[in-house]
Amino acid sequence: MADLDTLERQVVDIIAQKKRLPPENITLDSTFLDLGIDSLDGMDLLFAFEDTFNISIPDDVAQQMKSVRMVTEGLRRVLGNRAVAST
Amino acid sequence: MRRVAVTGFGAVSAFGVGVPSLWEGLVAGRSAIRPITVCETKGLASPIAAEVPAFSARSVVTEEHSLVLDRFAEFALVAAAEAVRHAGLELTDEERTRAGVAIGTGIGGAGREDEAYYNVYVRNLPRIHPFTIPRIMYNAAASHVSMAQGWQGPTICISTACASASHAIGEASEMIRAGRTDVMLAGGADAPIAYGIMRAWEAMRVLAPPLDGDPSRACRPFSRDRQGLVLGEGSGLLVLEDWDRAVRRGATIHAELAGYGATADAGHITAPGVEAPARAITTALAQAGVPPDRIQYVNAHGTATRLNDSTETTILKRVFGDHARRLAISSTKSMHGHAMGASGALEAIAAILAITHGVVPPTANYTEPDPECDLDYVPNQARKLKVDAAISNSFAFGGLNAVLLLRRP
Numbered sequence: 001m002a003d004l005d006t007l008e009r010q011v012v013d014i015i016a017q018k019k020r021l022p023p024e025n026i027t028l029d030s031t032f033l034d035l036g037i038d039s040l041d042g043m044d045l046l047f048a049f050e051d052t053f054n055i056s057i058p059d060d061v062a063q064q065m066k067s068v069r070m071v072t073e074g075l076r077r078v079l080g081n082r083a084v085a086s087t
Numbered sequence: 088m089r090r091v092a093v094t095g096f097g098a099v100s101a102f103g104v105g106v107p108s109l110w111e112g113l114v115a116g117r118s119a120i121r122p123i124t125v126c127e128t129k130g131l132a133s134p135i136a137a138e139v140p141a142f143s144a145r146s147v148v149t150e151e152h153s154l155v156l157d158r159f160a161e162f163a164l165v166a167a168a169e170a171v172r173h174a175g176l177e178l179t180d181e182e183r184t185r186a187g188v189a190i191g192t193g194i195g196g197a198g199r200e201d202e203a204y205y206n207v208y209v210r211n212l213p214r215i216h217p218f219t220i221p222r223i224m225y226n227a228a229a230s231h232v233s234m235a236q237g238w239q240g241p242t243i244c245i246s247t248a249c250a251s252a253s254h255a256i257g258e259a260s261e262m263i264r265a266g267r268t269d270v271m272l273a274g275g276a277d278a279p280i281a282y283g284i285m286r287a288w289e290a291m292r293v294l295a296p297p298l299d300g301d302p303s304r305a306c307r308p309f310s311r312d313r314q315g316l317v318l319g320e321g322s323g324l325l326v327l328e329d330w331d332r333a334v335r336r337g338a339t340i341h342a343e344l345a346g347y348g349a350t351a352d353a354g355h356i357t358a359p360g361v362e363a364p365a366r367a368i369t370t371a372l373a374q375a376g377v378p379p380d381r382i383q384y385v386n387a388h389g390t391a392t393r394l395n396d397s398t399e400t401t402i403l404k405r406v407f408g409d410h411a412r413r414l415a416i417s418s419t420k421s422m423h424g425h426a427m428g429a430s431g432a433l434e435a436i437a438a439i440l441a442i443t444h445g446v447v448p449p450t451a452n453y454t455e456p457d458p459e460c461d462l463d464y465v466p467n468q469a470r471k472l473k474v475d476a477a478i479s480n481s482f483a484f485g486g487l488n489a490v491l492l493l494r495r496p
Contacts, residue, residue, distance in 0.1 A: 020151060043217035044154065050214055 004028070007079075008072050014048050015068065031067040049075060090330035091260040091344040092496065095174025096274075096436050097166035100321040100423045101137035104165055106173070109423065109433065110440050113448035114469045118303040118422045120317050125158075126198070127282040133294045135302035136280045137319030137424025147235065155218045156231065157196030158278035162322035162429070163228035164235055167272055171236060174326035175338060176270065178238070187240030187268045188233045189259040190324070191251025191275035193428035194284065196223030201281035228276045228322070240268045246428070249388070250481035251275045252323060253431030253489035257347035259327050269329045274432030276322035288318060291357075293392050304452050308389040308418035309396045309464040311457035316390040319424020323432025340496040342439040345476075346375030352486030359398045359482050365405045367488040368478060372406075375492045377476050380410045382492075384441050384477035386434045387464075389418020389450065390425055397459035399480065404462075415472055417465040421451035431481040431489065438477040438493050447472045 004012065008028060016023040019035060026035065032042060046062055049055070053075065057065075061074045098105065101119030102112035112119055120137045128134035144153065144161035147168045153161065167188075178186055199222040206212045221227060226244040233242045241262060245255045252275025259273035288294050295315035298304035306317040325344075333340055348370030352360035372379060387399055396418075404411045419437050426433055441447050446469050453466035476494045483489075 040155065040218070040221075047214065047217045056213065 007075060010052065011068060011071050011075065014052060015045065018045055018048060026068060028069045028072070029067065053079060055079065089264050089266060091263050092328045092330045092333040092338070092340040093325050093342045093344055093439060093493070094328045094333050094338045094340055095170045095176070095326035096324065096341070096439065097169030097173060098321065098323045098433060098436055099139055099142070099162040099166050100426065100433055101139060101319055102423065103140055104142070105169060106436060109436065113419050113422055113437055114446055116422070116449045116451050116467055116469060118306065118451050120302045120305055120424055122302055123280060125280050126285065131285055132289060133296045133305070135297055135305055135317060137317060137426065138280060139321055155221055157199040157222045157227060159192060159196055159276045159322070160228040160231050162278060162320070163190055163232050163276035163324065166274070166276070166322040166324045167232045167235065170272060170324045170326050174328070176326065178270070182269065183237050184239045185268050186238040186270040187259070187262065188229045188238060188242040189245065189255040189271055189273040190229040190232060191245040191247065191255035191428045191431070192225050192228060193246065193248050193251050193277050194279050195225035196227060197279050197281045197284050199223050201283045204283065232272060236272070238272070247487040247489070248483035248485055249425065249427055249430055250483035250487050250489040251428035251431065253435070253479065253481035253491055254349060256325060256327070256344070256432060256435060256491055257349060257489050260344045260347055263327055263329050269332050271327045272324050273327055274322065274324035275428040275430070277427035277429045278320045279318055279427050280320055285318070294318070295391060306391045306421045306424065307452040307454060308387070308391040308421050308450050309457065309460040310453050311455045313391045313393065313396060315392050316420065316425045319426035321423070321426045321429045321433060323429050323436050325432065325435065342442055342493045343496050344491065345377065345494040346371035346373070346492030348374070348490045350488045352488070354486050356486070357484050359395055360486060361398060361402050361405060363486065364402045364480070364482050364488045367490040368402070368406045368480070371478060371490040371492040375494060377492060377494065379407045382407070382476050382478055383415060383472060383474045384438060384447050385414050385416040386438045386477065386479040387416050387418045388480045388482045389420055391418065391420065395482070397457070399482070400460045400462055411462055414463065415447045415465050415470060416462055417448055417450045419448050431479065431491070435479045435491050435493065438479045441477055442474045442493060442495050445471060445473050447474065
C-alpha cells in the first residue's frame, strides 16, 4: 500500500484514537462498517475532524464519509474551498 | 391484585458507591456535605454540596461509552448494576421483555448542558459536541440502564422535581400490580451540581450556608435555627418484583412496597400545601391496609427550609393525630443532601434498611427544638427501634407529592 500523505495520516490517527484501534489496522480502504463505527461514532468523528482542521463540514459532504478514503476526499474538498475562499 | 416485593437495591450517594457506605454513614449520623469540587464556585454564597466523592463509572462503562453519558446517567448505571446483583436476578430472554425501568430525574444532564451553554455563549465555539442532546435528555439514565441490562419492558422517565424517584418507584409498583410487568428497576438519578444551576438555586434563597465555616453542619432539618437545604447528587434504584415471582425463585425479599399515594396541591408553585400531601399519605396507608398507628418510622421530606419542615410537621399531625408524637421521624437529607430526583430512592432505601436492621437513622445537626416542629425527629443519634412499617415522603416543588409505604415482608 502506498504511503499515506499528511492529511490521510491525521485522519487515521484521529480514528485510531477515537475508536481505540491500532493505527496499522486502518487503511485508506477501511470502511466505517469494517471499523465498527456506527452513526453515533460517526458524529463524534465529524466533530473531531471539524475541531482539528477548524472547518465546518456541510451535511452533503458528511453523508459521503463512509470510509477513510471518502473522509480524506471530503476533507480535501472542504479544505480546498476554504483555501480558495480565504485568498 | 398482585403484591410488590423489593428484592434488591443499589445506591450512589455522597457517601460513595454502594448501599453499605450509605447506610454506614446514615447510622453514624455523619453529614457528607462538603465544599464543591465538581464545578466553578466563583461568587457562590454557599459553595457546598453533598457531592459523590471521587466518582468513576469505570466499573460498568468504558471510557468510550462515557463520552455519550452525563454524570447522572453514570450514577444510574452504577446503582443499577449493584441493585441487579443484590437481587440475584438472572433473567431469560423472555423474562427480559417483561422487565422495565422507571428512573426519575429532576434536571437530567445538567452538567453537560451547563458545559454546552458555556461553550456556545461564553467561549463562542463554532460547534458543540454532537452528543450533547443524548447526554442531557432526561430519559438518558432510564435508556442506558435498559440497554445495559437488556431489559425490554415498559421503560419510562418521570420528572417531578424532588419527588421524581418516589413517583418512579410508585408508578413502577403500579405497573407490576396491574400485571404489565413482572420486574422493574425503579428510582432516580440526578447530578445538579453545575455552576448555572447552583446560581439559580441561590437566587431562590433556599440554600443553607456553612455553619461557623463547617459545611457538614449546614443542613439542620426541623431545628429552630435551620437555614435551608443543601443540594446533593447520586442515584438510588430498587428492584421491584411481582411478589409470587420473587417467592418462587427463592429471592430474599427485603420489604413489601405495600402502598403508594400521589397527589397534587394545585396551589402554589413552590410553597407546600397541607391537604394534598396529607391525602398522599392516607392514600398509601389505605392501599397497604395499614392503620396509621401501625407506622413506626417516617423518612421525612425534611428539606430544612423554614416552610417545608413546619408544614410537614402539620401534615404528620393531621394524618396521624396523637400517634404523630410516637412516630420516629428523621430527615436523612441532613446527611446525603437533597439529591433532587434521586432523593426519594435513597430515602426509601433508608426506610427499608430501618425495617431490616431495627435501627432508625437520625436527623443530623439537630441543635434546638422549634415550637413549630414539635415531634420526635430522632436527633443526631441513630435509634434501635423495631420497625414493621415505614413511610417515605417526597413533596416536590410544583406541589407534586408522592408517598411510599414499606412494610416488613
